[in-house]
Amino acid sequence: MTATTSARAASAPDVPVPRPRPAAPEAAAGHVTGQAWRALRYFAAYRVLIAAFLLGIGLTGLTPGHELRWLPQLYLGTAAAWLAATVAAAWLAARRRPRLELQLSLAVLVDVAALTLLAFATGGVRGGLALLVIISVGAGSVLASRRQSLGFAALASLSVLAGEVYAQAAGWSAGPTAYSQAGLLGATCFAGALLVNWLAERLRATEALAERRGIDLANLAQLNETIVQRLEAGVVVVDAEGRVRLANSAAWRILGMPAGGMEGRPLREVSPELGERYAAWRRDPTAAPEPLRTGDGGEYDVRCVPLGAGERAGTALFLEDTAAIVQRAHQMKLAALGRLTASIAHEIRNPLGAISHAAQLLAESEALTGPDRRLADIVVAQAGRMNTIVENVLQLSRGGPGQPEPVELRPWLEDFAAEFARAAHLGEGELTVAAEDGLVVRADPSHLHQVLWNLCQNAADHGRGADGRLRIALRAGRPAGAAGGAVIEVCDEGPGIPPEEAERVFEPFYTTRADGSGLGLYLARELCEVNGAHLTLLPNPRGGCCFRISFPPARLEG
Structure with missing residues (x-):
């Protein structure tokens, strides 16, 4: 989509183009760690609340003594110590020191020990407080690895079982069901730890995938917006x-x-103008909208592209400068022309060489009369001229700079005029030369010869005035009011060229004659550009055509 556009639709100023990239592993890990610290703080807050609640009911005596035992001193001491430990753990979690894995392990270890003692003080497994161990193990398994989760479950099971063994040894056994209840509690800890850990891993994987997809979508959206902003064509997206x-x-x-x-x-x-074209397209999507003309004289082609299907789909409107479209087509045409002319010129050289060689041999024949020898010389000279033209076309297709040398315009133009008058059979006064003395330009003489030959030939073919007489003026000098430089003009008194066709005459293959090739003026302008000059068609209110070759000051000698 790169193309030269007019100043009206110049591209947006350069801005840095973001390169979409996946999030770095350390960045993703940092984000997950932040989530983990947040979860640890929630866990610490829960522990503080539970410890404070259990201490409160112990101080108020709301916890009834079990029929087997009630150890208030052990209960209150354990609850108070546990509350102090949970408050300290919450403070450490807020500071994120020490590392999360260590804090999590200490928190579960303290919870299991405290809840085991509290359960022992209130009647063991049957007291109900031992069930809180399952919550602590499950909460720790959310943030821990699978091996750690199994370790927490094993620690909780062994602690509860150890409490029951101690109670049995002390004679405080709650009966044969205590061990089965302790075993069931341990199995529940293992099952809960594994289940919670598996769910947590799945949740973290899903969250990480969603985060990566979000980063990719954000980068893609930013890249698309940057591409749209850098488009040389105007883009407007509207909703339904x-x-x-x-x-x-x-x-x-x-x-x-x-x-x-x-x-x-x-x-x-x-x-309003673009809105009207959009509304017309909505009524009939098969009809192409009319070009949009702006106040600065620009003309833009409007293309409407639906974004999706259905009545609620949006539409993208593309505004392309018609001048840029024409220029791109012209560039493609020139590229094709370059390949074509190079191929034609290459194919012409072989038969042209044979013609030139045969004419040279013919001219050396002793049986040739004077007039026939002159005709042979003409064939040799014109074959040489055609070879020069072929060389120029090939050089033009290769973009070569030519071989510039100083050319004094007055004598050179006089010699050229005499040669052209003989070749075109012009009468006296039909081709006149007026040039300043001492005006020297740097140009390739063969290029300049071909350019002026094409211009004079056009004047001879189309430049007869209303009275039927041919008058071609070949002038060279310094233009009045110009800051240096030199010009060569070829003017006639013919019917001239309409203003709307003035610029098209330099396009390749453009001709008004059935037998014309349409390449003469195009090659003339291109050869001028190769030599640093510029060929233009001057407006002539009095009628006729006047072509001007302008040489910048840098191309002048002396």
């Missing part, structure tokens, strides 16, 4: 209600730089 959802800087400039921006406003309010 006709409101502008996106517009790049080129569209903003094309539409006259509306104050207040464009996004969120109705398209008819931003640009």
Whole structure:
């Protein structure tokens, strides 16, 4: 999509283009660690609340003594110590020191020990407080690895079982069901730890995938927006209600730089002309919208592309400078022409060489009469000229700079005029030369010869005045009011060229004659450009054509 556009639709200023990239592993890990610290703080808050609640009911005596035993001193001491430990753990979790794995392991270890003692003080497994161990093990398994989770479950099971063994040894056994209840509690800890850990791993994997997808989508959206903003064509995206959802800087400039921006406003309010074309396209999507003409004289081709299917789908409107489209087509045409001319010129050289060689041999024949020898010399001379033209075409297709040398215009133009008058059988006064003395330019003489030959030939073919007489003026000098430089003009008194066709005459293959090739003026202009000059068609109110070759001051000698 790179193409030269007019100043009206110049591309947006260069801005850095973001390169979408996946998040770095350390960045992703840091984000997960932040989530983990947040979860650890929630766990610490829960522990503080539970410890405070158990200490409170112990101080108020709301916890009834079990029929087997009630150890208030052990209960209150354990609850108070556990509360102090949970408060300290919450403070450490807020500071994120020491590392999370160590804090988590200490928290579960303290919980299991405290809850085991509290359960022992209130009647063992049957007291109910031992069930809180399952919550602590499950909460720790959320943040721990699978091996750690199994370790927490094993620690909890062994602690509860050890409490029951101690109670049995002390004669405080709650009966044969105590061991089965302790075993069931241990099995529940293992099952809960494994289940919670598996769910937590799945949740973390899903969250990490969603985060990566979010980063990719954000990068893609930013890249798409940058591409749209850098497009040389104007882009306007509207929704089903006709409101502008996106517009790049080129569209903003094309539409006259509306104050207040464009996004969120109705398209008819931003640009009534573009709104009318969009509405017409909505009524008949098969009809191409009319070109959009702006106040600065620009003309833009409007293309509407639906974004999705259905009545609620949006539409993208592309505004392309018609001048840029024509220029791109012209460049493609020139590229094809370069290949074509190079191929033709290459094929012509072989038969041309044979003709030239045969004419030279013929001219050396002693049986040739004087007039026939003159004709043979003409064949040799014209074959040489055609070979020079072929060389120029090949050089032009290769982009060669030519072989410039100083050319004094007055004597050179006089010799050229005499040669052309003889070849074109011009009468006296039909080709005149007027040139300043001492004016020297740097140019390739063969290039200049071919350019002027084409221009004079055009004048001879089309330059007869209303009275039927041919008058071609060949002038060279310094233009009045110009800051240096030199010009060569070829003017006639014919019917001239209409203004609307003035620029098209330099296009390749453009001709008004059935037997014309349409390459003469194109090659003439290209040869001028190779020599640092510029060929133009001057407006002539009095009629006739006047072609001017302009040489910049840098191409002058002396």
